[in-house]
Amino acid sequence: MNNDGTICRIESKDVYVIDDKHRREIRCSMRGKFKKEFNLKKDKLFQTDIAVVGDRVIFSHNADGTGVIHTIQKRGNYLSRKAPRIKGASYRGQRLEQIVASNIDNFFIISSFSQPNFNNKAIDRFLVTGESSHLNTVIVINKIDLDFDDELPPWSQLYEEIGYTVVNTSAKTKIGIDNLRLLIRGKTNLFWGHSGVGKSSLLNALYSNLDLAIGEISTATQKGKHTTVTVSMLEPEPGTFIIDTPGIREIDPYGIRKEDLSHYFLEFKEFIPLCKYNSCTHNHEPDCGVINAVESGKISEIRYDSYLRILETIEDDLYF
Ligand SMILES: Nc1nc2c(ncn2[C@@H]2O[C@H](COP(=O)(O)OP(=O)(O)OP(=O)(O)O)[C@@H](O)[C@H]2O)c(=O)[nH]1
Numbered sequence: 611m612n613n614d615g616t617i618c619r620i621e622s623k624d625v626y627v628i629d630d631k632h633r634r635e636i637r638c639s640m641r642g643k644f645k646k647e648f649n650l651k652k653d654k655l656f657q658t659d660i661a662v663v664g665d666r667v668i669f670s671h672n673a674d675g676t677g678v679i680h681t682i683q684k685r686g687n688y689l690s691r692k693a694p695r696i697k698g699a700s701y702r703g704q705r706l707e708q709i710v711a712s713n714i715d716n717f718f719i720i721s722s723f724s725q726p727n728f729n730n731k732a733i734d735r736f737l738v739t740g741e742s743s744h745l746n747t748v749i750v751i752n753k754i755d756l757d758f759d760d761e762l763p764p765w766s767q768l769y770e771e772i773g774y775t776v777v778n779t780s781a782k783t784k785i786g787i788d789n790l791r792l793l794i795r796g797k798t799n800l801f802w803g804h805s806g807v808g809k810s811s812l813l814n815a816l817y818s819n820l821d822l823a824i825g826e827i828s829t830a831t832q833k834g835k836h837t838t839v840t841v842s843m844l845e846p847e848p849g850t851f852i853i854d855t856p857g858i859r860e861i862d863p864y865g866i867r868k869e870d871l872s873h874y875f876l877e878f879k880e881f882i883p884l885c886k887y888n889s890c891t892h893n894h895e896p897d898c899g900v901i902n903a904v905e906s907g908k909i910s911e912i913r914y915d916s917y918l919r920i921l922e923t924i925e926d927d928l929y930f
């Protein structure tokens with residue numbers, strides 16, 4: 611008999627599925643046809659994953675309590691990034707797309723005020739990733755108990771003025787945790803950010819029934835030690851799903867063209883039609899609406915600087 615479920619975890623060939631009806635986790639394998647299709651498409655394939663956490667599937671039960679996945683439903687949306695370079699899988703300069711998770715209601719960019727240091731450039735990159743994947747994005751700035759000199763408010767304000775929801779939290783003192791819980795309830799939420807910012811700590815603070823492993827911060831580098839190692843979906847209360855992810859090293863969004871980048875900086879949008887050239891990259895061109903807006907203070911220089919840095923890294927890509 612066929613059953614519906616959602617992929618919650620993948621461990622090499624084992625795909626764990628939460629059964630819609632019984633809310634139980636079932637260890638499944640993928641039907642052979644998936645592998646065949648994967649090999650056939652390999653030349654043209656820009657996606658390294660056939661099945662990802664969040665995918666809705668149809669599966670059947672085996673007599674021994676395991677299951678077999680027959681169908682993966684079309685993804686409503688997904689978060690992807692450039693895959694780490696895989697030898698032999700791509701030609702020179704080409705990077706594959708790696709899908710992290712699918713069917714996401716809220717994309718939470720988790721950052722920390724300190725330990726590791728607040729990094730607005732990284733937030734801006736993550737925002738581009740979220741916007742280009744059409745996700746509903748929320749910014750969380752954790753560890754505000756370490757903001758002894760009240761340096762955080764201008765940063766929260768910068769992003770709030772653009773239109774983002776910003777939640778300031780401390781997993782330690784529990785500030786902001788109730789606010790965060792309200793945004794999460796009843797939705798599928800992805801937690802994304804560098805190692806050590808406190809993704810798993812926040813989840814433990816949000817839901818007392820979770821007991822996720824928490825890592826230390828290296829005293830030498832002020833960075834996390836990659837404590838969470840797999841993407842996994844949790845259901846801390848019925849109907850609320852959270853996908854905890856391992857801290858990322860590489861943060862490049864996938865598949866963005868130079869001329870499209872500015873559309874993912876939401877506050878630039880109204881100024882783009884004022885550019886003299888249609889193909890303006892807002893970098894050096896004369897009569898540029900975006901540059902004029904930066905000069906008159908309507909766009910923050912900090913954000914424009916992030917834009918230029920990301921633009922440079924896109925120019926390194928050869929395959930578009
Ligand atoms: N002072 C302070 N420390 C925190 C807070 N939240 C987390 N930490 C500490 O930060 C360290 C890393 O926390 P984790 O929850 O493991 O971070 P993570 O983002 O899940 O890291 P990875 O799993 O490696 O990606 C731990 O030592 C936590 O105790 C906070 O709000 N304030």
Ligand SMILES: [Mg+2]
Nearest residue numbers: 809810837838
């Ligand atoms: Mg973690």
Ligand SMILES: [Zn+2]
Nearest residue numbers: 885890892898
């Ligand atoms: Zn321009």
